[in-house]
Amino acid sequence: MSSENSQHIVVVGTKPDIIKQAPIYHELRERGHDVLLCHTGQHYDHNLSQSMLDEFGVREDVNLEVRGGVNDLVSGITAKLSAYLRGIVASGGSPITYVHGDTTTAMAGALASFGERQALVHVEAGLRTLSPTTDVLKGWIEQGADLDWASFRDESVRRDSWSKGSKEPSPEQFNTRVADAGSDLHAAPVELNRDFLVEEGFAPAAIDVVGNSVVDALQQAIDGSDKNQVLEKYPQMGDGSFLRFCVHRRENTTNRERFDLLMDAMEALLEQGHHVLFIRLIGTEAAIDNFGRRQWLADLEERYGDALISTPVWDSYLDVIAAMSMCAVIVTDSGSIQEEANVLEVPCVTLRFGSDRSETFLAGSNFLAPPVSKELMAAVVHQVFEHRGELSWKRVYPEGASSMLVDAVERRLADDSLRISEEWRYGLRARLR
Template sequence: MDNYQNITIKKDFWEKVAGIKEKYIHLVLIATKPDIIKQAPLIFELKKQKLPFMVGHTGQHKDWNLSGGLEQEFDIDADFNLNIEGTFYQKVSQIIDRLGWIVDEAKKRGKIMLPYVHGDTATAMAGAVGSYVNVASVAHVEAGLRTFTPKKEIFNKILDKFDFESYRQSLLGNNNWIKGSREPYPEQFNTRVAETAASFHFASVELNAKCILEEGFESDRVFTVGNTVADSIKMVEEKAKDSTIFDKFPILKDGFIRFCIHRRENVSSFHRFTTIVDSIEQIISMGKNVLLISLPATEYALKEYDLKEKIENLAKINKNFIYSPVWPFYTDVIAAMKKATLFVTDSGSMQEEANILGIPCATLRFNSDRSESVMAGANIIAPPINSGLITKIVLSADDHREMANVPSLYGQNVSQKIVNIVEDILSKEDAFRFEQEKLGYSKEPYWKKGGSEF
């Protein structure tokens, strides 16, 4: 293990692997704050069904607010941590190498690791590659995320004359959208790579499943199940009633607009980021209660564009503005979210959470990889072209009853569906199939048995 000394592994890990009777070991990979939240219900379901499973953390998010607090809250005790570090490409290569080593070592002990990778993170992409090169499959949870962008004439029309309801109506359905974008970067790359290594594609909505099928993946391994974040919310809703977050931020009880900005394309563009910050300032000046949740990427941009002092001063002189680092516990997040009148975000998960909780959402991008929520009327695109446009869209969407009343798109008991589907398939055939298995010839009497590992 000389080349893998940076991996933290529980003392009895390999003994535990060797002692498992079953051929397959469910391996739930966690890495970032969103996928810890969304993978937690899967861990709970595997535990509930008493199936052989392990949890692996890649170390993509490390600190208390982004990882440690959630692990404590959801009682997650990872069996190993890859402890990745360095530049983006170094982290990706480390996940492939270190996870690949763990999958390979398990194979030497007669066990097949079946990683559950989530969504569009670097861990989903690199974890899928690390498994695939070992002829091992992954289950891709939240598969098929594809970005759709409104046609330019839709934006031009609202820039020429602002009419919120006309704009919102033009985005309903899929007639005025174009599929395909590099944004969000690198998430669109990540999810597409993960797809190619997956033997199980678990789509949140039919639109995602349709995209996967159009790209040529095996139709009998594509499933529309909903999104596990619906289960995550259900897990903490009761506890959220006793949250103390309002003791710390009492103005949130009276309703507020929640801002979150962290996508690379927003924080790496001076124009896009400063346009959003200018809009936040305008909305604060109008007396609206505003909460800005600051993530590491937000902090980077505030410092890079010399806006940190401006935001801090806004928080000092305006009692209706809270500038806060990300909170460690999902219970507090959900408790506060339920009091919000609008989410304004470039996050993917928040677009889903908004719809599930019945809160209108405005997405600070030119497009969305959760465009189903816009097409259904629960969400609206607020393109960062100029601050005035963002402000008008935000004020129009704030506490918008029709947007709030769109039924949840993301299902329930999603984790149970995923685990049941995987177990059903594994009871009949292997996860990783070459063409003879897929076509069924390997089961015919004339097919010679045997083979070799490579």
Template sequence: MATEPPSLAFVFGTRPEIIKCAPLIREAERRGMPFTLVHTGQHYSRELDDVFFEGLGLPVPDYELRVGSDTPGRQTGSMVSALDPVVTDVDPDVVVVHGDTNSTLAGAITTCKLDPALAHVEAGLRSFDRSMPEEHNRVLTDHAADYLFAPTERARRQLAEEGIEAGVWVTGNTVVDAVRQHADIAARESDVLDRLGLDDREFLLLTAHRAENVDDETRFRNVLEGVAAAAADNDLDCVFPAHPRSVGRIREFHIDIPAPIRVVDPEDFLSFLLLEDRAAVVVTDSGGVQEEAAVLGTPCVTVRDNTERQETVEIGANRLAGTDPEDIRQSVAEALSAPTDWEPPYGDGHAAERILDVLQEVGDGDD
């Protein structure tokens, strides 16, 4: 006798979460699994989000909570208050959260107080830096979850070291699914290279948005100085699709952007993916960009003192440079001269299938 598939609620609040959830949403659609999409509004713009979901070919969210910006504690508390009646009303079998955002933690807290099971995609990542709010979010969510989907064996081992061994599956990372599903579409449909006047492998792509970098004037200036020097050293153009937080700090600190860095507006996902794919090197403080660059075969330099994506460093796809300008210059030079034939560490692009294979068992009464 066939059993009913489990009902799922995907809770997310930032565009990186949506990108990584997209393969899961598509796979749930393919399998006929009922699901509800809940957008907390941690990062929210009606105009940008509508275009974003359309560009990814995803259904618009069923609930848009529009919580917006606030201090981390107030924002998380507001999300919990807004999510409680939604999860109660929808009453899914499983709430699925992803990664390490405030939306992730809010979804975890809400679910723990209600009936559904909690699934955490991208479980077990650790930077071991408790000054990072993301570290608190991912640790707390892992210890609350019923289903933990670790992207790598390293992540599984870390969970075991913290006493979490039941309910853990190594699935790979849905970032690989997402990149592979969209890279060809990006190459066909995006005109970003022509629009920005860039040639393949002749430019450096910079992203910087983390508070520890852009909210600290000295660190932010050092990153820009080091990246500008590295680009000039290697005769590369440099584009910086600047996050609104970064633009605000550039104005607040009265920073004159050093040549050859060119600040441009943020790009949609497909255009940004093409920039990552065609760059000579990426310099970033984003965890997701570290992963995406490794999948695409583009060398990466991370302007942080630590990373929860240690696998990218181990295979030679990524270098930790910190924010000293000379260290950034040296790391970029090393990245450009090193081989790029590494094996991506995050799986084969079928993580979403493996995750839903496990969650399908909820419908068979194995919860």
């Protein structure tokens, strides 16, 4: 495959896709490549889609408008994107599809590209969850509210405290594995992701460590953000004491026991005197209603007044980043937010049993608070809050990820090695020509 008739199809479907794919889209265009933006329609609410497209200056060339549950999305995206790719080929083009991360859009987009035997670039490849070993987790649970900070911090940054094998987050861990299975270029954010891929048998020459394009997006947001806009609405955030608290993962918002523990932990933090910015995403809102927490939340808002800001997810990424940078600790079950916190130099606490951004654990910017008891979760958050002044870490993700990724694509186009084959893998291409 050469660059002459290549068409670069940048696929997005969710808010994180748009944020992280937009810098790659712009980089490709600035270098003169033929680029098309394909939106699958997975996220279609204004604050999850159009507002992000507008903010990052990208315009969709095609919207597949797929709707429905997970299986409907997979089948619909696969079928419609396959037809779209066939149309490009019929017109004489050679599509290179870029899918991002671990979303349903990424998985279905990879299926479509693989099925059509077209080139596939997996942006943010090799995301694999690391969870605490059984002994480490049991030790934390036994300590509960009496968590020993020094030993907890020491264990958190040691690689031998963590093990592979988790299927959570779900379906994200399934999605990323499927996307990797069909990829020609694995654009891994960090060396740890490369290690995971090599351990699983992927060809090392097909893997490039290129950083994470969230850094490019963050830089744009930092340059354009205005903290005063946030402070005009929420002046109490100006003292830098707030905890940004959000949960939206399916395993947390569809499991009543876990969700109740998470909400009880947030209430416990308020009772301890902490201030909380509670961001309610779509999954959060559904869980609040499904598990009868709406009146509880209203009572909490009345009881704690300005100490609790409870709000739906915001339209503006610039405001999101401005608010995050003003917080004392970010408490989340999001994957991308763990990355953003590392770059923003704000300590993070992850409300899951593990993380697929475990490089942030090892760096010392992120700490795990598994949803096993409200006492343990509240203790982890409180300890990180109390010790935040002594925390420091080297930023995990370098600048220029989009440029490095496009460099990796162009190198392969130049020597006609983007598509993986057994001849290529064994280094026999020159002999066979």
